[in-house]
Amino acid sequence: MQDDTPHAALLAHLWDEAAxxxxxxxxxxxxxxxxxxxxxxxxxxxAGRDFRDLLVNFAVPADFDIRTCANSSxxxxxxNTPSGQPATYRVGVLATDxxxxxxxxxDIDGLEKLQWQVLKLNGExxxxxxxxxxxNAELTRLNALKDRFLxxxxxxxxxxxxxxxxxxxFLRNEAAAALTxxxxxxxxxxxxxxxxxxxxxxxxxxxxxxxxGKLRLERSPVTAESIMAxxxxxxxxxxxxxxxxxxxxxxxxxxxxxxxxxxxEQVLTNLVGNAIEHSSPGATVSVxxxxxxxxxxxxVHDEAVGIPEDRLEHLFEPFERAGxxxxxxxxxxxxxxxxxxxxxxxxxxxxxxxxxxGRGSTFTVELPxxxxxxxxxx
Amino acid sequence: MIEIYxxxxxxxxxGDQDQCRRMVRTLIENGIPVHTLYTDYFQRSLxxxxxxxxxxxxxxxxxxxxxxxTESLMPETYPVLFGADHIGRSAVVSCVANEYHQIGxxxxxxxxxxxxxxxxxxxxxxxxxxxxxxxxxxxxxxxxLSLTVFFGLxxxxxxxxxxxxxxxxxxxxxxxxxFRWGAHEQVSALPNAALLGSLAELETRIAAWEAPHAG
Numbered sequence: 001m002q003d004d005t006p007h008a009a010l011l012a013h014l015w016d017e018a019a020x021x022x023x024x025x026x027x028x029x030x031x032x033x034x035x036x037x038x039x040x041x042x043x044x045x046x047a048g049r050d051f052r053d054l055l056v057n058f059a060v061p062a063d064f065d066i067r068t069c070a071n072s073s074x075x076x077x078x079x080n081t082p083s084g085q086p087a088t089y090r091v092g093v094l095a096t097d098x099x100x101x102x103x104x105x106x107d108i109d110g111l112e113k114l115q116w117q118v119l120k121l122n123g124e125x126x127x128x129x130x131x132x133x134x135x136n137a138e139l140t141r142l143n144a145l146k147d148r149f150l151x152x153x154x155x156x157x158x159x160x161x162x163x164x165x166x167x168x169x170f171l172r173n174e175a176a177a178a179l180t181x182x183x184x185x186x187x188x189x190x191x192x193x194x195x196x197x198x199x200x201x202x203x204x205x206x207x208x209x210x211x212x213g214k215l216r217l218e219r220s221p222v223t224a225e226s227i228m229a230x231x232x233x234x235x236x237x238x239x240x241x242x243x244x245x246x247x248x249x250x251x252x253x254x255x256x257x258x259x260x261x262x263x264x265e266q267v268l269t270n271l272v273g274n275a276i277e278h279s280s281p282g283a284t285v286s287v288x289x290x291x292x293x294x295x296x297x298x299x300v301h302d303e304a305v306g307i308p309e310d311r312l313e314h315l316f317e318p319f320e321r322a323g324x325x326x327x328x329x330x331x332x333x334x335x336x337x338x339x340x341x342x343x344x345x346x347x348x349x350x351x352x353x354x355x356x357x358g359r360g361s362t363f364t365v366e367l368p369x370x371x372x373x374x375x376x377x378x
Numbered sequence: 379m380i381e382i383y384x385x386x387x388x389x390x391x392x393g394d395q396d397q398c399r400r401m402v403r404t405l406i407e408n409g410i411p412v413h414t415l416y417t418d419y420f421q422r423s424l425x426x427x428x429x430x431x432x433x434x435x436x437x438x439x440x441x442x443x444x445x446x447x448t449e450s451l452m453p454e455t456y457p458v459l460f461g462a463d464h465i466g467r468s469a470v471v472s473c474v475a476n477e478y479h480q481i482g483x484x485x486x487x488x489x490x491x492x493x494x495x496x497x498x499x500x501x502x503x504x505x506x507x508x509x510x511x512x513x514x515x516x517x518x519x520x521x522x523l524s525l526t527v528f529f530g531l532x533x534x535x536x537x538x539x540x541x542x543x544x545x546x547x548x549x550x551x552x553x554x555x556x557f558r559w560g561a562h563e564q565v566s567a568l569p570n571a572a573l574l575g576s577l578a579e580l581e582t583r584i585a586a587w588e589a590p591h592a593g
Contacts, residue, residue: 115442120502122446123480127501129453130484134491137460 021089021104025051029066043082054079056086070095151208154201165194203335207318210342217260217346221370224255224289224296231269238273243281249288255296256370259347267340268298271363275302291369298365307355315353316341387423393443395450402451412455412492416485417577420448449481465494470518472500472509474525474533482554483524489577493584506540513545525554531561542570
């Protein structure tokens with residue numbers, strides 16, 4: 001006769017819902033009944049399954065048999081769960097008239113310890129993330145300070161250097177007759193060193209301006225031809241000095257760009273100048289300009305040694321160098337390509353390099369051309 | 379500003395960290411001030427979660443999960459938060475010994491940052507000796523202590539007294555959920571301590587602090 005008292009109902013509810021794994025087994029160790037908690041945590045199709053199959057197999061001794069565990073002290077077993085995450089229970093086994101009754105309680109202590117540790121780790125992780133962001137912000141501030149210092153130092157160095165260069169020029173022009181050959185040589189060396197120093201200072205100034213986001217472009221329509229004409233004389237001198245053949249191919253079309261001509265001349269002078277400096281006497285440096293869709297493509301090709309593959313990725317970053325020596329031993333501070341990259345980027349263009357070790361390099365600058373009625377070429 | 383608080387609270391209670399993160403990112407992209415995000419989302423939702431827990435409507439696990447999710451979302455604000463110009467002031471912020479709730483303290487530390495202060499956050503369960511050592515090293519303008527669980531009051535009073543003995547001129551600002559239950563007089567009786575009732579009150583106090591003189 002069924003017991004319908006509240007007391008029995010509460011017991012039935014606890015039997016099913018309490019956080020206890022309740023499994024009835026037949027004499028062969030197969031599940032005949034599982035409570036709701038067991039179905040929720042071990043999966044719904046428990047009836048008929050061998051008890052051993054419910055366990056995480058690598059954690060079960062080969063000779064384990066649940067039928068030999070009846071009435072022993074509770075022991076720990078690890079069960080498979082539908083989530084794939086094993087669950088640990090402390091299990092007791094009772095012998096009954098029709099088999100075995102196994103009751104497992106969750107490893108509450110272990111779970112609590114785990115929860116506590118996870119919360120603690122989460123807090124620590126969050127604190128460390130805060131410290132990292134704080135340190136990162138401080139580094140950004142220091143970097144900006146460094147750029148400002150660099151700019152100020154370069155600006156202040158430029159003035160006395162200008163005076164040195166002016167007086168050297170004065171002496172070489174006005175007092176040449178009074179100078180011995182040796183003294184004239186000293187002055188030439190001073191002039192050369194001062195020019196090199198001014199180049200470096202100008203680069204520092206450029207970097208400082210670019211890094212602080214203060215790069216201003218004075219754009220106006222200009223042809224690719226006039227840009228090349230503007231830099232040609234100085235590059236011809238450099239090529240002659242290095243006994244390098246410089247060829248320029250404008251491709252026959254007139255390409256009009258909306259750029260800061262001075263800045264683009266600086267970029268191309270740097271690229272062609274580098275190509276010449278890395279070339280050996282007798283080699284050719286070729287510059288070409290072509291339209292490609294809506295862009296003008298300036299290509300600077302040299303026959304120098306090329307750039308090692310591991311340097312290519314960072315080549316346009318400040319103070320990175322190609323990892324090769326200039327053929328005349330010229331020194332570089334590694335800012336030219338970084339400046340060129342930023343200038344081209346500010347124009348909405350693209351700069352890239354293709355290089356094969358031993359077979360030379362090609363630097364390409366792509367800049368948007370002013371759209372015209374005949375497809376971008378004026 | 380879009381009003382997504384009810385959805386946010388729903389996702390938080392469901393333990394849906396990804397959804398909460400998406401919402402917070404949307405709010406930040408839409409220009410919500412960090413202060414508003416902290417008070418109108420993080421603080422408001424955690425207070426509600428606390429009330430639900432106190433009313434036995436959610437479990438302690440739900441409450442812990444909501445806290446953990448909120449704490450994991452706070453770094454979303456850091457690129458904005460730590461970008462503020464510094465004014466040359468600093469604060470050490472800490473939870474006292476045996477206090478394991480640290481989000482309130484972290485919000486306080488972040489509030490200092492929003493106002494251009496350098497904040498050094500010591501985190502949960504900080505022994506007095508560690509607090510004194512950091513204060514000695516950093517020489518802050520202010521120490522702020524957070525207390526969430528009332529039963530930690532003794533540790534808090536000990537920490538305030540120890541700070542008063544070691545650094546008599548150093549103000550100690552105190553606040554947190556624990557003071558819903560009283561103890562205002564005990565804090566006010568300590569000459570170096572001031573009790574602040576909310577993040578808004580903290581902001582007022584920070585704003586009133588005179589900027590350092592040049593030189």
